[in-house]
Amino acid sequence: MRAGHVLSGLAAVLCIIAPLVALAGMQSSGDSAEVTPPWFVLTDPVLRRLLLNSAALAAITGAIAGSGGLGLGVALATVRSSWGRTGAVLHMLPLCLPPYLLALGVVHGLARGGPFDTILGSPLRVVVDGLFHGQAGFVTIQILALTPLVTLLVLAAVRGMDPTPLEAAALARGPRAAMVRVVARQALPAAAAGATLVFLLTLGEVAVPMLLGVQTYAGTVFARLADLSFLPGEALSRSLPMVLVALAGAAALLRLDRGGAVLPSARAGHGPAPELLGRGSIRVAALITAGLVGVAPLLGLVWMATSSSDPLSALGPALESVGRTLLYVVGATVPLVALGLLGGHAWARDPAKQVFSAGAALLGLALPGVVLGIGLIALWNRPVTSWIYGAPVVVVLGLVGRYLYLAQRAFKVAFDAVPAAEEEAALVARTSVPARWLRVTTPPVRRATVAVGTAVALLVLRDLDTILAVYPPGGATLAVRILTLEANAPPAQTATLALLQVGLSALLGLAFLAAITRRRTA
Amino acid sequence: MTRRRVVLIAGLFAVTAALGCARAPSEQVVVYTSVDQVFAEPVLLAFEQLSGINVRAVYDTEETKSTGVLNRLLAESQHPRADVFWSGDPIRPQILITRGLVAPYEPAAAEGIPAAFRAMDGTWTGFSARARVILVNTELVPEDERPDSIRNYLEPRWKDRTAIANPAYGTTTTHIAALFEAWGDEEGRAFLTGLRENGVRVAASNGEVKRLVAAGEVAWGVVDTDDAAVAVESGAPVAVIFPDDGDLGTLVIPTVAVRIAESPNPGPAEALMDYLVSAEVERALAEAACRQMPLRAGVPTPQNVLSVAEIDAMEVDYPTLGDAVERLHPGFMAWAEGTGGP
Numbered sequence: 079m080r081a082g083h084v085l086s087g088l089a090a091v092l093c094i095i096a097p098l099v100a101l102a103g104m105q106s107s108g109d110s111a112e113v114t115p116p117w118f119v120l121t122d123p124v125l126r127r128l129l130l131n132s133a134a135l136a137a138i139t140g141a142i143a144g145s146g147g148l149g150l151g152v153a154l155a156t157v158r159s160s161w162g163r164t165g166a167v168l169h170m171l172p173l174c175l176p177p178y179l180l181a182l183g184v185v186h187g188l189a190r191g192g193p194f195d196t197i198l199g200s201p202l203r204v205v206v207d208g209l210f211h212g213q214a215g216f217v218t219i220q221i222l223a224l225t226p227l228v229t230l231l232v233l234a235a236v237r238g239m240d241p242t243p244l245e246a247a248a249l250a251r252g253p254r255a256a257m258v259r260v261v262a263r264q265a266l267p268a269a270a271a272g273a274t275l276v277f278l279l280t281l282g283e284v285a286v287p288m289l290l291g292v293q294t295y296a297g298t299v300f301a302r303l304a305d306l307s308f309l310p311g312e313a314l315s316r317s318l319p320m321v322l323v324a325l326a327g328a329a330a331l332l333r334l335d336r337g338g339a340v341l342p343s344a345r346a347g348h349g350p351a352p353e354l355l356g357r358g359s360i361r362v363a364a365l366i367t368a369g370l371v372g373v374a375p376l377l378g379l380v381w382m383a384t385s386s387s388d389p390l391s392a393l394g395p396a397l398e399s400v401g402r403t404l405l406y407v408v409g410a411t412v413p414l415v416a417l418g419l420l421g422g423h424a425w426a427r428d429p430a431k432q433v434f435s436a437g438a439a440l441l442g443l444a445l446p447g448v449v450l451g452i453g454l455i456a457l458w459n460r461p462v463t464s465w466i467y468g469a470p471v472v473v474v475l476g477l478v479g480r481y482l483y484l485a486q487r488a489f490k491v492a493f494d495a496v497p498a499a500e501e502e503a504a505l506v507a508r509t510s511v512p513a514r515w516l517r518v519t520t521p522p523v524r525r526a527t528v529a530v531g532t533a534v535a536l537l538v539l540r541d542l543d544t545i546l547a548v549y550p551p552g553g554a555t556l557a558v559r560i561l562t563l564e565a566n567a568p569p570a571q572t573a574t575l576a577l578l579q580v581g582l583s584a585l586l587g588l589a590f591l592a593a594i595t596r597r598r599t600a
Numbered sequence: 601m602t603r604r605r606v607v608l609i610a611g612l613f614a615v616t617a618a619l620g621c622a623r624a625p626s627e628q629v630v631v632y633t634s635v636d637q638v639f640a641e642p643v644l645l646a647f648e649q650l651s652g653i654n655v656r657a658v659y660d661t662e663e664t665k666s667t668g669v670l671n672r673l674l675a676e677s678q679h680p681r682a683d684v685f686w687s688g689d690p691i692r693p694q695i696l697i698t699r700g701l702v703a704p705y706e707p708a709a710a711e712g713i714p715a716a717f718r719a720m721d722g723t724w725t726g727f728s729a730r731a732r733v734i735l736v737n738t739e740l741v742p743e744d745e746r747p748d749s750i751r752n753y754l755e756p757r758w759k760d761r762t763a764i765a766n767p768a769y770g771t772t773t774t775h776i777a778a779l780f781e782a783w784g785d786e787e788g789r790a791f792l793t794g795l796r797e798n799g800v801r802v803a804a805s806n807g808e809v810k811r812l813v814a815a816g817e818v819a820w821g822v823v824d825t826d827d828a829a830v831a832v833e834s835g836a837p838v839a840v841i842f843p844d845d846g847d848l849g850t851l852v853i854p855t856v857a858v859r860i861a862e863s864p865n866p867g868p869a870e871a872l873m874d875y876l877v878s879a880e881v882e883r884a885l886a887e888a889a890c891r892q893m894p895l896r897a898g899v900p901t902p903q904n905v906l907s908v909a910e911i912d913a914m915e916v917d918y919p920t921l922g923d924a925v926e927r928l929h930p931g932f933m934a935w936a937e938g939t940g941g942p
Contacts, residue, residue, distance in 0.1 A: 104675070124939045185811075288766075288804040298937055306695070306773060306929050308674045395641075455675040468681070547672065551630045551681065552656030559637075562659040565807055566830050566890070567638040 081511075082424030083431045086486060089417050090438035093479030097453030098441070104310040104456050113311040116318035125298070132295040133323045135213060136280040139220045140327070144273025146221070147228020150368050151269070152261050153361035154229065155236035162362040166229070167587060168369030171376060173226040174583025176540045176557055178285035179576050181219045182564070183378035184210050185289070215290045220280045222372060227533055228272030230590070231488055234529030235268035236261060238492070238522070267491045270334035275484050277327050278443045281320060284543070295320055296446050303448050310452055317445050324444035325437070376580065382573035392571035393578065396559055400582070403539060403555040406470065410477035411535045414485045417478070418530055422489020423519065427498060432486075439483035447543020450479055454548050468550055476544040481537055485530055492526035532590035536583055556582075628654040629868035632669040633686040635660075635855055636826065639890045640686065646884070647875045653868045658682070662770070662805040670695065673860070677701050680860050683869035686876060690717075691774050693724045693858045694922025703861040705870055709878040712896045714908075717854045719919075726854030726918075727877045728885040728892040729908055732775045733850065734841040735813045735828045736820035747820055749844050750779065753800055754791070760799035763813070763821035765806045767792070768929070768936040771824055771853055772806070776932060777925040778851050778916060780942070788928075789942060792935055802936065814838055824853070826890035833889055842911050849914035854895060855885075 119125045154166045172180055210218055239261070247256035287294045299320065302313035421439075425432040442450060454476050458467040466472055504518045520527065540557050549558060560575045633640045637659040644655045660669045670692045673682060677699065687693050696702050704722035717726035736746050753762055765772040780788035795802075801818060803809045809821040810828070814836035823831075828840045842850045857876045859869050875881065882894040886901040893908050894901060901907060931942025 122939070124937075289808070291802070291804070293937065301768060301933055301937070303671055304668060304769065306670070306692070306769075306925065307933065308671050310675075452671070452675050455672070459676050459679050459681070461679060464679070546661070549658075550656075551632075551658045554659070561661050562637045565636045565638070565660075565662045565805075566826060567636075568834075 080424040080428060080431070082420035082422075083428070083435065086417055086421030086424065086432070086435040086439070086482070089413075089421075089478060089482060090435045090442075093475050093482065094438050094442040094450070097450060097457045097479070098314065098445075099453075100456035101310045101449065101453035102314050104452070113309075113315050116315050119316070119319040125295070128293060128298065129295045129319055129323065132281060132320075133327070135217055135294070136277045137327065139217050139224070139280045140273040140277030140331075142217075143221050143225040143228050143276040144269050146368070147225045147272050148232055148262060148265060148269035150225070150365060151229045151232025152236055152257065152265055153358070153364050155233050156257070156261065157358040157361050157365070159358070159362045162358070162365040165362070165365035165367070165369030167584065169229065169365065169372040170226040170587050171580055171584060172222045172372050173224070173230075173536050174540060174580045174587070175223070175576060176285070176542050176561070177219055177223040177283060178289060178542070179379070179560065179579075180223050180375045181215075181286045181289050183375040183382070183573070183576070184215075184219065185378070210290075212290060213292050216283075216287050216292045216294075219286050219290075219375075220276070220283065222375060224276040224279060225368075226372070227275055227537075228269055230529050230533050231268040231272045231491070232265045234525045235265045235491065235495070238495070238525045239264055264495070266334055267494060268488075270331045271487045271491045274328050274331040274487065275443070277331070278324055278440070278483070281324055281327075282444055282446050284446055284448075300446050300448055303452055310456070313449055313452075317449055321441055321444050324440060328440055376577070379573040379576050379580075382569045383577055385570050390574065392563070392567075392574050396556060396575055396578065399554050399556045399559045400578070402470075402553055403557070403582070406473055406477065406545070406555060407535050407538050409470065409474045410481075410538045411531055413474070413478055414481055414534045414538075415527060415531045417482060418485025418489045418534075419520065419523075419527065421482070421486040422491075423493050425486060425490040426493035436483065436486060439486055442479040443481065443483045447480065447541075448547060450476060451544055451547020454479075467548075470550060470553060472548050472550070473545055473553075476548055477538050477541060480541070480544045481534055484537070485534055488530045488533070489523065489526060492523040492530075496522040528590060528593045532586060535586055539583055539586070540579065627652070627865075627868055628656055629683050629865050629872050630656045630658075630681055630863075631684045631686055631872060632658045632673060632682040633660065634669055634688040634692065635686055636688070636890070639826065639885065639888050639892075642888070643876070643881055643884060647872060650875070651868075651871055653871060655872070660688075662807055673701065674699070680863050682860050683863040683865045684872050684876075685858050685860060687856045687858070688730075689771055689774055689853045690724065690726055690856045690918040691777075691922045691925050693856050694919055695926065696858060696860075697723050697919075698922075698926075701861055703859045703863070703866075705859040705873060707857075707870070707874045707877045709874050712879070713877065714895060716916075717895050717918075724856050724858050725873070725877050726856050727895055728882045729852050729854040729895055730771070730824045730826055730890075730892055731842065731850050731852050731911065731913075732771065732822055733825055733828050734820055734843050735810060735823045735831060736839050736841060737813050737816050737818075737837060738839050739837045740816055740819045746839070746841060747843070748841060749847065750775075750822065751791075754794040754798050756798070758798065758819065760801075761819040762798075763801040763803045763809045763818040764795065765803050765809050765821075765823070766936050767802075768933040770806060772822075773925055773929060773932060774853060774921065775822070775851050777928050778914060778921055779848075780928055781916075781921060781924050782848055782914070785942070792932075792941055826892065829891035830889055842906075844914075845912045849912045851916065852893075852908055852911070852913045854918075855892070 119129055150169065244256050244260045247260045282296050284296050284300045287297060299313050299316045301307060302309040302316060421435055425436060454472060458472055500518050504514045542557050542561055545555055545558055556575065556579055560572060560579065564572045631644065644657055648655045658669055673685060673696060685693060685696065702723050706722035707725055710718055710725045713727060718724065734747055752758060767773055767776045779791060803812060806823045806827045809823050810831050812818045813821050814831050831838045832840065844850060857873050859873060863869055879896055879899050882896060882899045885892040886894055886905045891905045893906055895908055897909060928942045934940035
């Protein structure tokens with residue numbers, strides 16, 4: 079068993095399994111000590127229909143986001159146009175905000191007198207209105223919010239590709255065939271990994287469906303731990319069918335990982351030279367369109383922010399929460415990247431032994447954040463561990479539990495594309511473990527490391543569900559502050575802070591793009 | 601080792617130290633509050649400046665967006681972290697009292713608060729109230745056609761034109777439970793059935809109802825007075841109606857402060873409670889955008905803020921109402937999910 083198996087397994091136990099066991103042992107409020115068994119969902123037609131409907135919505139979202147992200151990631155990796163890159167940055171902005179705030183921007187933007195009313199006019203507005211209400215609205219918001227995740231992963235995969243097969247295909251069959259048969263095919267596992275994450279995050283989303291009046295299965299789990307209900311055992315029991323659906327979806331998408339293995343690289347490269355694939359006018363147009371669509375919900379927020387005379391007054395009191403946010407981003411991203419690297423490597427090299435760790439990590443992502451949050455309280459709120467519970471480190475534990483699967487899965491895809499021969503040679507040569515990792519194992523996945531780190535940092539930066547449950551008193555992040563102020567604060571202030579959040583995330587995204595698109599000189 | 605790596609490792613150590621450090625224990629008080637942060641934060645900051653006691657707060661979101669501070673208090677009940685719970689309603693503290701999680705404390709400043717709004721044994725003290733009101737869009741509904749009762753939800757002329765917040769959450773739970781107590785269970789169930797049949801839109805929160813009415817997407821809906829005041833202040837075309845005047849009466853919802861049992865900072869907790877229930881805070885909350893109604897007589901208020909004595913308030917025993925909420929809430933949840941009802 080590799081160290082990666084052990085360490086990622088320990089992290090899964092500490093951050094996910096142990097809190098859930100502690101949650102199960104918690105006493106419910108009132109007389110409702112009786113817990114509905116998980117198989118009840120099979121016998122209750124309403125719950126069964128709700129679960130299937132929620133899974134279908136998540137699957138549709140994953141499929142569309144996966145396909146769109148594949149195309150956009152390939153496009154971004156294979157064009158040099160500054161217009162295209164600008165479109166890509168705009169496309170990624172929605173990833174910077176919790177989907178709920180994005181939905182709020184859309185709702186306000188679509189309101190009578192709002193910017194969409196002005197820009198589109200009444201007939202087109204009615205059409206757009208239909209896109210953003212009910213189940214269609216939920217799927218649309220999730221696609222806008224999460225497709226950039228897929229784009230990021232595909233971009234890293236393509237930029238790390240060995241260009242040799244591509245050059246041969248471009249010469250033999252032309253640029254279009256090279257694009258489809260080589261580039262897109264090799265990027266398929268990254269897109270599948272991204273689609274899995276979109277599926278899981280959508281399945282567990284609670285706030286957006288509630289805002290849009292959509293009933294979801296995750297909402298019924300949330301309701302058992304919300305407001306007047308304190309039914310931890312019931313919440314956990316109801317979560318289990320959801321987890322089974324998540325496992326099935328993730329397993330189905332894992333099969334697509336083999337798509338990239340058809341053309342294994344001798345060594346990871348620096349991606350295809352854009353000039354091999356033509357001017358790419360269509361690709362640039364696609365990126366610009368994606369950018370305009372991505373930035374549209376933010377128009378609603380900008381309109382909200384400028385609707386009052388004093389939007390900037392919210393900034394001063396928020397500075398402390400900005401500092402805390404950055405602390406959590408660094409504090410959670412580093413262990414997540416490290417555990418993802420170790421766990422993803424172990425998963426790629428010896429998949430059978432990673433089943434427990436990957437499965438447990440999947441729980442952390444599939445369950446509504448409130449379930450994990452209450453579990454963290456149950457586990458860590460004890461006199462002997464008060465130094466953990468009372469400190470920001472409990473938030474880091476929660477964030478690691480929440481996003482461990484994302485990090486492991488993405489690195490697994492990266493290491494699948496790198497043959498193990500060099501590592502084995504280093505092992506035979508008795509190279510020390512640190513030297514082997516620093517000089518042999520990690521260099522081929524350098525771009526993947528940057529991509530995963532950026533994706534994790536963006537998700538941590540906008541996290542709400544996990545942080546809300548356990549943040550130390552007085553220790554709210556910017557995203558939490560936005561949400562707690564949203565109740566009856568002037569909309570302009572909420573929108574200003576949301577745009578500040580976007581700005582912070584955009585800086586992170588720009589740094590990522592700069593790192594990922596820098597070409598090595600021989 | 602290169603300089604860059606040294607700097608990186610030093611930075612990581614600094615971050616780790618920052619994450620691992622709980623704050624050094626200077627005099628502090630930890631308060632969990634379900635009063636909207638935009639209204640609660642200035643009050644807590646004022647207390648901090650006045651007393652020199654560091655206030656560390658956990659604020660709540662609207663009910664359907666997070667587990668809420670009440671559940672956090674219940675989850676932490678074995679080892680409480682909070683000293684004071686400042687609740688936006690009198691029902692949630694009843695749940696804590698029932699579970700023995702509250703330490704009685706009668707703030708000296710509570711003198712002048714009517715007996716109906718505080719416990720004689722000191723377990724809870726109410727102050728600065730909201731009321732459940734009808735918010736109506738004045739562009740959609742002429743003055744002579746406006747609703748004046750909660751029962752208007754069931755009238756055919758309002759079919760598909762009204763909204764109510766999800767009764768499984770927040771003050772709407774309290775309101776519907778109060779109706780069940782006043783009318784009896786059978787009529788209460790008929791009311792909920794009637795809401796569905798008359799196409800009443802179930803919104804995620806009172807804030808969402810406010811937005812729907814202000815935007816003209818529905819004609820009217822029931823919200824809290826702070827939501828209504830914010831809508832009026834923002835210039836939306838809305839009017840506020842205190843329902844059932846001369847009949848059932850308007851439900852009054854006082855904010856409530858309770859001291860958490862076995863809390864880490866009992867002295868500062870009592871100081872904060874003394875401050876919260878004072879006439880000074882009642883006046884501040886009346887003058888704030890939430891326009892909350894003082895419970896004490898004689899507290900100066902802006903012209904457009906009524907005191908509780910000036911409205912026809914519903915007769916309510918809050919501890920009994922708390923029991924009713926706990927009894928009925930699972931049914932409200934089932935109604936909201938479409939799997940049944942109370």
